[in-house]
Amino acid sequence: MHEMAIAQGILDITLDNAAQSDAKKVITIKLLVGQMTEVEPEAMRFCFSALAEGTIAAKAELKIKIVPLVVYCQDCGRKFVIERYRFLCSACGSANVKIISGRELQVEYLEVD
């Protein structure tokens, strides 16, 4: 279950940033999770709450925003959302498409006291 490693990453980033701002308590952690990551939000919350116990982030709420899988066609310049993981341009059929969102695993911002 790689959610444990990801939760550890979230906690490290959270505690570093909170310490830099002299925060006493972390209230919210806003995450961006791309649609094409293999992260199970519930498993991640569970791992996070286990790891955060005893820290200033112990009571923090994880707010997760799922980012859609969007690609850019390098042949015709169109941008579109990928469905059923068909990485072919919906307009010109080209396979020359580049992912522009949907692979995010990011801490966007924190709300602290």
Place this chain on the structure above:
Amino acid sequence: MEIQVMENILSKNDKIAAEINAIFSSHGIFVLNLLGSPGSGKTSLLEQTIMTLKGDIRMAVIEGDLFTSKDADRIARYGVPVVQINTSGGCHLDATMVKGVLDKLALATLDLIIIENVGNLICPAEFNIGEDVKAMVLSITEGEDKPLKYPLMFKQASIAVLNKIDLLPYTSFDMAAATEDILSINPKIGLVVASCRSGEGLNGWYEWIKQQVINKKAGRIGCK
């Protein structure tokens, strides 16, 4: 108070992976991260690959395993250097684990390192471990629904070996559907249809590895 962060959760891992890749690259070593489910045939593919290529290519293997050294013991019989990493239950290798075994390999004497990751179609796809490319093994006994169920691994891999075709007559595996799904996820992926037990169909795999090793030596595969 709100603190803007915008930091990648895996950035620490990715930074270490880039450092390791730079070390491998400075020695001109091509590094392959080999992925697939438990029982897909990763270790059999490794055995065939070692037997076929060890005369031409100076290679070493890093074996990732949950708890045991069973696969490493199997590989050690073929007379190539093998280093074991136990993840103690962890579902994937990460860059720190690979960094920790670098000093056990005589890097100056190598052209190719194959890292056999922990058997798992999900977790290892998210973690770079300093490799140049990911390669994966999918056995036809796992079913043709796997690509759409676990698309990330198929997207990240440069080449996929569809293994155990000797068992095709005994399964309902739909080769056309599987191939179509894999190619729609990753139109640039290399596909090798083979049996790692008999060695049938593996020539494309060997040729691909040889070419990658040559390209790496010539500096044509850079650090990611």
